[in-house]
Amino acid sequence: MRCLLILNPGSQGGKSKAKFERIFAFLHNNKVKFDYKLTKTLDDAYTFSLEGNKKGYDLILAVGGDGTINRVISGFYDLQGKRISNSKLAVIHTGTSPDFCKSYNLPLEIDQALNAVLEGKTIQIPMAKITYLSEYDQTLDGQPLSLSHKKLQTSYFACCANIGIGAAVARGANSGIRDYIGDFAGTLVSLIKGLVSYHPVNFSVCIDGKQEVLEKVYNIFVGKTTYIASGLKVKNELALNDPRLYGLIIKKLGLVNWVKVLQKLYSGNEFANNSTMSLLYVQQMEIFGSSTNNEIEFDGDPRGFLPCKIEPALDALEVICPQKGLHRFKIDGK
Numbered sequence: 001m002r003c004l005l006i007l008n009p010g011s012q013g014g015k016s017k018a019k020f021e022r023i024f025a026f027l028h029n030n031k032v033k034f035d036y037k038l039t040k041t042l043d044d045a046y047t048f049s050l051e052g053n054k055k056g057y058d059l060i061l062a063v064g065g066d067g068t069i070n071r072v073i074s075g076f077y078d079l080q081g082k083r084i085s086n087s088k089l090a091v092i093h094t095g096t097s098p099d100f101c102k103s104y105n106l107p108l109e110i111d112q113a114l115n116a117v118l119e120g121k122t123i124q125i126p127m128a129k130i131t132y133l134s135e136y137d138q139t140l141d142g143q144p145l146s147l148s149h150k151k152l153q154t155s156y157f158a159c160c161a162n163i164g165i166g167a168a169v170a171r172g173a174n175s176g177i178r179d180y181i182g183d184f185a186g187t188l189v190s191l192i193k194g195l196v197s198y199h200p201v202n203f204s205v206c207i208d209g210k211q212e213v214l215e216k217v218y219n220i221f222v223g224k225t226t227y228i229a230s231g232l233k234v235k236n237e238l239a240l241n242d243p244r245l246y247g248l249i250i251k252k253l254g255l256v257n258w259v260k261v262l263q264k265l266y267s268g269n270e271f272a273n274n275s276t277m278s279l280l281y282v283q284q285m286e287i288f289g290s291s292t293n294n295e296i297e298f299d300g301d302p303r304g305f306l307p308c309k310i311e312p313a314l315d316a317l318e319v320i321c322p323q324k325g326l327h328r329f330k331i332d333g334k
C-alpha cells in the first residue's frame, strides 16, 4: 500500500503539528510505506491531493481540520464531478471542530483512526459539487451562474455550504477566538455578532428547475451532514446512499424568534417547517447573483461569491472507516 499524508501544521491554531510525530511513528512501527507533504496554505492541501491522486497513491490521508479535509477532497475530482483515481481517503482530524468525522462516525482519536487505516475497511461517502465565482461580478446580479465565466470555480464539499450570514460567521469563528474561549463559545459569539449586524436580503433561487424568490433571508444551508459547525446541527433524513442534498432556509427572523431558531439548530432535533425555518430535499439548487450578502462559505471557510450551483458529485468517495462504524448508518433511509 502506497500512502500519501497531507498534513496541515496550522490546524487547531498550530497545535496540530505536535501530533505528527506520533502519526509517523505509528506508521513506521506498522511498516506502512508513506510519503508526506506539509501544507503552507490551505490551497496546498488541494494541490498535493490532486498530485497524489494523479500519481496513483492507494491512500491519501488528510491530517488537519475540516478546512484541510475539504481541500483534500476536492483533489479527488475532475471538473465534472467524477473521481480521477482509485485512491481512497483517510482522515485524521487534528483540527478544531470535527464536523465531517462526527457526521460519519469516523474515529476522532488518532490511534483509532490509524488502526482503521491498517484494517482498510471503507465506506462510500457522497460529496457535493459547488460551482461559483472567485470574484463578485455585478453584471450577474439577479442572474444564474454563467458556466463560461472567466472567474468560474468548481469545488467539492462534504458537510454544508452557507449563503447569507454563513461567511461572516465563519470569518469570525476562524479569527482565533476559538483558541481562547473554545470552539462552541467562539462560534456562538461569532454567530450572535453576525445576527446583530446582518441585514437580510431577497435571493432568487432555482430549486430543481423551479425558480422563486426567497424573501428576507438570513441563511440558506445546502448540505449533506448533520453536523455543520461547532455544535450547530441540521437533523435530516438523508441516508448514506442518498444523492440528494438538504436545503434549510432561515428567513424573516425577528428578535423574538432568532433565539428559538438557534435552540433548534443547537439541539439538532426535528422541527416542523414554518415561516422562518424550512427544510427541504433537493437534487440541485442554484442561488442567483446578489449585490449584498453574496459570499459563499462551505465546510467552514468563506470561499467565493454568488451566483452558485450546488449538486451531487457524480461519484462518491471511498473513505476509510472502522468495521464497527459501518453498522451505524442508515443506508436506505428506513
Ligand SMILES: Nc1ncnc2c1ncn2[C@@H]1O[C@H](COP(=O)(O)OP(=O)(O)OP(=O)(O)O)[C@@H](O)[C@H]1O
Binding pocket: 008, 009, 010, 011, 012, 013, 039, 040, 041, 042, 064, 065, 066, 067, 068, 069, 094, 095, 096, 097, 098, 099, 174, 300
Ligand atoms: N501551514 C499551514 N497550512 C495550511 N493552513 C494553515 C497553515 N498555517 C495556518 N493555517 C490556517 O489553518 C486554518 C485551517 O485549518 P483547518 O480548517 O484544517 O483546521 P481548524 O480550522 O483548526 O479546524 P476545523 O476546520 O475542523 O474547525 C486556516 O485558517 C489556515 O489559514
